[in-house]
Amino acid sequence: MPSLNTQDAANARRQLRRRRRQAFLFVVPLLVFILFAFVAPITTMLFRSVYNPTVAELVPETLEMLEDWSGEGLPDEATITRFAVDMKRMANDRTSGRLADEINRALPGMSSVVKSTARGLRRADDAELAANGAEMLLAENERWAKPATWRAIRSAGQVYTSSYYLTAVDLEYDSEGEIIMRDTQIYKQLYTKTLKMALIITGLTMLLGYPLAFYMSQASPATANFLMVFVLLPFWTSLLVRTTAWIALLQAGGVVNSTLLWAGLINQPIELLYNEFSTILAMTHILLPFMVLPLYAVMRGIDASFMRAAISMGSNPIGAWYKIYLPMSLPGLSAGALLVFIISVGYYITPALVGGTDGQMISNIIAFHMQVSNNWELAAALGSLLLILILVLYWLFDRFVGTDNLKLG
Amino acid sequence: MKDTKAETFLRFDNVKKSYDQENLVVKGFDMHVQEGEFITLLGPSGSGKTTVLMMLAGFESVTSGDIAINGRSINKTAPNKRNIGMVFQNYALFPHMTVAENLAYPLTVRKMPKAQIKERVAEYLALVELSAFGDRRPGQLSGGQRQRVALARAMIFQPTLILMDEPLGALDKNLREQMQFEITRLHKQIGFTVIYVTHDQTEALSMSDRIAVFNDGVVQQCAPPAELYERPVNAFVAEFIGENNFVRGKVTQIEGETAKVETDTGTITTQTSEGLTEGAQCRVSIRPEKLFIHPTTHAHDNALTATFITRIYVGDFIRYYFRLPDGTDIIVKVLNDLSAPEFEDGATAQLLSLTKDCIAFAN
Known part of the structure; x- marks a missing residue:
């Protein structure tokens, strides 16, 4: 086989370099943007959680x-x-x-x-x-x-200190330099509550999204597109408008309470707003598209013949769904769940607007320390703990479900 | 097997299907199938053959009529209780299970003991010559291998009936022929009843005991392959199965099984078909391989005079294109041997045929 001569090899090398340079030029704006708008501020923020030179x-x-x-x-x-x-x-x-x-x-x-x-x-x-x-x-x-x-x-x-991290997990140094529990236990409880609420929201979006995505994937293209508009419509509406709509619905003199009062089911308005319930309700509504979209994308790729094959072999429809369809739709389900969970763990605006004191999540406390108490170091420590928590959960997800089981579309 | 006195195994009784409450997709389908028969439903796409299959499997409801197995109606039986094996065009092998797990699935569903399942899976893997592939995933197999797994999976729970919905549609030509042979072999060896849906007539002709030709929701003819090819009952079947020439003419005389048809190039004696009346317009079908070009040693009853247009070299045979005075194109297939004649452009030739190879269909 004739090999390349030096001239050919040099040409090929030059062409390759050229292609690489072009490819790199395409991503340069994004790289620069990410560096200045994302990597740099986050690094400073994280640094601040351990660095205090005042x-x-x-x-x-x-x-x-x-x-x-x-x-x-x-x-x-x-x-x-x-x-x-x-x-x-x-x-x-x-x-x-x-x-x-x-x-x-x-x-x-x-x-x-x-x-x-x-x-x-x-x-x-x-x-x-x-x-x-x-x-x-x-x-x-x-x-x-x-x-x-x-x-x-x-x-x-001390210029470098771990005390903010200790505070973030409700610990402190006593006057002897020993690590002890703080008198007020706030943050651990708040992390647990945030995780619990995120899990409930993920579960609810699964319950609502799975049947809907399944129906859409089986329906005719016209019906599926029609339903898709309904899934996407809240997506296109401003987040603030949607959250305020919930306030209008749930407040003491709101639609729900006046209807129930009118129907004679209750004698005085029930407290639906400014608690955990309203936060979970509003966030489930807002995050539902993040569950439906990856699920629908995966389910649309599952041919009806798989279920038919399983049923023709004697499996009842529920057994066939559990053994065949569920494992095949799992990539969409886990992608949706991961998206919804991670977004809701760090959610800020909805709990801030409809959460009251009861429905506050960790992000609201971080915002409080940034804006009100001016304790940026603690805010940074809380934020980085949240980041670590999410990374650990992602690692667990990878261990037990596998990230190759993820499909976003 | 074709003894009509034998108990009918599967019976379709005036089965109709409508999806939209307006149009019938299947218009009164009747068929009796004996145990062990290989029946093919053949027809162009949209002719209703797959709908019949889906009704039989239970995935589509029957609008009216009755489907019965062994004399018992299965109209109301749930699809998972019908004990019907099915092979799909896309194989429908479960991608998250190994080949062995795929085969074990129908047995697990039937709560068969584990040891017995293992034995049965090994047996059927051997049957389709895939013993070494039990631990692979369907994604790691070639098209032909997947097809064999799908076949084995449909047979492994020993169903009363196996349905195949264009199972070879996704394979290339060579593999398709190989799999046709494989399916025929398994059918002969195990003796199950097959309802096979295809739009490929070669496949239908080479594999089936009987073929039901569908068009527009109606079975045009249901007969063994040779009969279907040699004695089509109407012009649709004559045209759909194999290649055919049609010569226009007028029936002048019917005498028992034969008729005289007057055409622009002379009178042809033909076989009759249902609905043919004296004095009516008709079309005479003659297969391209049943026409001979004069001079020939073959005996003949009819002769057509036609103008030579072109000849196309195909390899094992040569296709000649002629044109009749009324503009009808006629194709003649001649074996590529020393007797294949050569023509000048525009030359005239005599095309000869036997009465038994010509059929006149009413227009």
């Missing part, structure tokens, strides 16, 4: 000196003096509030101590402070005499 930037020298301290008894006088000098400087730059917030997170109640001390030291004489700082600081508030206070400053001064 205290380290405010009192770097004190922290350096605290490193030599054993943690028992009070730090040496030089360290305390140094901190007193820092306090005066921060009081004058108006940065003592930030320090108060940070230390308060490590040791509750310290916010007012730091602020009042800062006020007290603002007018102190520089020379006197340098000579007698330790004494003056201890005189401002008795808590400065407690080793726990200094341990709190040292732990708040």
Whole structure:
């Protein structure tokens, strides 16, 4: 067989390089977009959950000196003096509030101590402070005499910290540096509730979507298209409009309650809105297309002859469905379930609008920490835990169902 | 097998089917099938043959009439209780099961003991010569192998009847011939009754005991292959089965089984068919291989004069195209031997035939 000569080989190589370059150019805009709009912000966000340089930037020298301290008894006088000098400087730059917030997170109640001390030291004489700082600081508030206070400053001064992750799973460091349960258990419960609600929503969309997709796949193209419009219509309506429609339906004076009152079935309006029920109801409605579409795509590819073959061999229709049709439609079912589950775990807008306090999900708390409490670090920790949770669930799904059993269309 | 006195095994009694409450797809289908027969339902697509099959299997309801097996009506029997094996055009092998599991399925459904299932599966895998393929998935088999698995699966629970819906439609020509042979072999060896649906007449002619030719929801003729080919009862069957030439003419005289037909190129003596009357217009059918070109040693009763148009070399035979004075094209098939004549363009020739090979059909 004649082989390529050097000239041919060079040509072939050049052509291949050209094709690759062209293919790459096609995806460059998307790559750039993803990098700037997705990868970069998420990485910063995740980084923020473990990186907190505020205290380290405010009192770097004190922290350096605290490193030599054993943690028992009070730090040496030089360290305390140094901190007193820092306090005066921060009081004058108006940065003592930030320090108060940070230390308060490590040791509750310290916010007012730091602020009042800062006020007290603002007018102190520089020379006197340098000579007698330790004494003056201890005189401002008795808590400065407690080793726990200094341990709190040292732990708040850590640039890299795991404390936000501990908070996100309802744990904290006690004053001795041991990991203990927090007094208020919020987040674990919230994660469990979020998963539970997502599972219920997934189950409901399966129950509603499977028969519908089956009927559509068996129906004539005209009927199937007609039904498809009904599946897609809510998809094309604004999410906000759909959610508000549920409010109109479910509120105390809404359609459902007035109908029931009119029919004499109830004497006073039942609370349908602002609870878990309304969140699950509205989200099931919103996420149904995500279940129906992959199911329909897979079911349309299953010829009627499979069921007929099974029935002709003596299987009853339900047995044939369970043994033949269900395994064959499983790729669509698991794709739909995975989509609905993952979307609902991170859902924000619907629980925020119709969930009340009862129907809040983890995303709403993340949003709360981002917008109201300004604790971005905790929000980042909660968010990354959610991401890890979903990755673990996906891994489990892959183990037991197999991702090759996934089909989106 | 063709003893009409034998107890009828499967009986269709004036079966009708309408999907839309307006038009009948099957218009009064009657048929008696004996046990062990190989019956083919043959017809162009949309002629109602698959509908008959689906009614027999129970996947379509019967609009009116009755289907009975061994004298008992099965109209109201659920499809899974009919004990009818079925082979589909797309094989319908379950893709998530191995070949052995596919074969075991009808037996598992019947709650047969595991050891017995294993034995039976091995036996039927051997029967279709796929013993080494039990652990494969249908996706890993070739078309012919899948077809054999589908056959074995339809036979393994020893059904009273096996239905085949264009089972060889998806195979290429060579494989199709091989599978025709295979199905015939299994049918002879095991002796089950087959209702076979196809639109391929070669398949029907080579495999069946009897063929029911469908057109427009009506059975035109139900007869053994040779009879269907040699003695079609009407022009549709004559045209649909095999190739045929039709010469227009007018019946001048009917005498018992023979008739005289006057055509533009002279009088032809022909066989009669039902509905033929003296003085009426008719069409005379003559098979291309039953026409001979003068000079020949064959005896003949009729002669047509025609103009030569062209000849096409096919290989084992040669097709000649002639034209009658009234413009009708006539095809003649001649074996490719030394006697195959050559013609100049526009030359005239005498085409000879026997009375027994010509049939006149009323128009």
